[in-house]
Amino acid sequence: MADLPDNGLWLGRVWRADLGGPGVITLRAGRVLDITSRAAPTVRDICEMEDPAAYLRRAEGEDLCAWADLEAAPVGDLSQTHLLAPCDLQAVKACGVTFARSMVERVIEEQAAGDPAKAEAIRARVGAAIGDSLRNVRAGSEEAARVKAALIREGLWSQYLEVGIGPDAEVFSKAQVLSSVGHGADVGLHPISAWNNPEPEVVLAVSSKGRILGACLGNDVNLRDVEGRSALLLSKAKDNNASCAIGPMIRLFDEGFTLDDVRAAELDMVVTGEDGYVLHGHSSMKEISRDPEDLVAQTIGRHHQYPDGLMLFLGTLFAPTEDRDVPGEGFTHKIGDVVEISAPGLGTLRNRVRLSTDCAPWTFGVRSLMGYLAGRGLL
Template sequence: MTAPALISDLPRDWRSATLVGRLQLQDGPTPVVITGGRVRDVSRHAATVSELLSQWQGSPPAGEDLGPLEELSIDRAYERTPAVRLLAPFDLQCIKACGVTFAISAVERVIEERARGNADQAHSIRSALSQRVGADIRSVQPGTDAAARLKAALIADNLWSQYLEVAIGPDAEVFTKSPLLSSMGWGDWIGIRPDSHWNNPEPEIVLACDRRGRTLGVTLGNDVNLRDIEGRSALLLGKAKDNTGSCAIGPFIRMFDDTFSIDDARKAVVSLEVLGEDNFQLYGDSSMSLISRDPLELVRQTLSYHDYPDGFALFLGTMFAPTQDRDTVGRGFTHKVGDVVRVTSQKLGTLVNKVTTCDRVPPWTFGVTDLMRNLASRRLLS
């Protein structure tokens, strides 16, 4: 059996790339490195991806050759039970995320706030705010004197918001997105709360950072977002962002080497495609060149007053907040069960997932204790 679906979702130059990921093999979750199109089990060198990245010196360990990637029986878990499952490429790393890092996303968060999570009010508020606030915040660098003057002007006009504070103020929004080991991988289900009626995917670039804060590679993520819940109150961010199946990452981490660097991440265009069972289609692009803070500045802020001994993944935010009407004029977009979501970037491939409700996502039962027991049984812990 081959893996045509996965292969078609990899970057075109994947055979010359250095890719790191995790496979669910018969013995358990296994860190792998793919070079030259071949998969190598590196678990004897590093039992987890966290350990592998912390030991990374620019070239991967040899590992045990599992053969060409095309010959592994990897398939989409939402379609059938695969012989080999592709897991999210992070394990013990903390999953962090930055919000309101693009001007348009700042405007949309303000709209959510003013609409109190009511999608019916979003259209009229968007029309009133977008031209003034959107144009102004695109013109300033966060944390500068110009940004402070804009803040004062917006306060005077009664247009200020806590979301604009993190959009143009000195401090970026950085929050914890998801527990260790809970992220969904390529080809898996993603979940929305069944009581949410206004929600959307958030296609993002995700950085892979080790325990020392080194940024070593990049992958794709979907920061599934419940707009109605966060819109009621920013204090509900945890409930809007962190639910079973609400975080997807993959397919692999592309490591920095002669073919790929942080500058590729800075220039990346991230595309979104949603195909519904109702024949609804949604397309959009998010250009990293429009981000308000440099990716490494966001890493620095994440590290400012916190240690990460197992490293961390960092979502960089998105400029794409879909407003295309789906069913009702003026209500914009929201997910339906059965939506297939594809997040694509040329040098990273495609992360594909299918939407269901959180209570129908296959239960997450394999936690850190289970992983430690599994690794100990395989004699991978020293």
């Protein structure tokens, strides 16, 4: 179950099987309302309003079904109405290496050149030199510059440490517009990867003016071996069919849910394998090295515009080192794993792991959306 709090202002999307395209939805008293209209044919349009929360409160809509029924509907079957990722025309961006512990794991990936068998020995050496000493270092500060100089002297400096504690954050393109999958969908691993993991994250909804409007959950599916071979393979490691999950719905900020709640968010994750294997993970936003407002400011501004707004993954503290099968090789996914990411106030995002080549292909792009909305007389 997605476990969405009743007191939230929820904004999302659904595939309308009867109409052959997506609808914009909200929740009221456990019911799903389709609020698609000429005033707001997309989620993007609501996010660009002066007061999206006020609009969501007053918007009229078509009562589709109970939330429990929608959540139970099989995702990907176009003959049935089901949940989609809650964003549409927004760019999907992600911040990397924003937590000290995950930053150390990125250094280890780089040193191991994507080979999990080498990672344990390197983890011991790097951990002895770095440990958690970077936990309280403010990125871009004079103290961070001194730590950088010390690590260079030890021969341990890395491009990951540069973006982790240097002045500039890592911000990359995670997924193409309309390619993200939602709650209940399959997430995809590129077939070339043999060392990979989920990344539980908070995802911000940001307007074209840089206003942070709300948040939801995300799984930034990560191929550790691919990125570990070369940082220039980041796009191949991050952007594949069904490799980006966002949901269940965007919770808009109001008097009961603010950016401070995001800053204090505690994310829990459970990975359950078909073989009975269970992995528990956690990510605490309190340990992030850069404030969410700083990450947004580094992403959008006079230096870079996003006319349709963006969804911004904030990074994760979670970096699995627990052995799953082979001693010393840590965790990697198996096909059929179920990943559940949850946080109080944001609900639960649940997805099953498959190969990207076996997930439903992405076929409904921007041209399809525009044609569909025009056909309904909404443009």
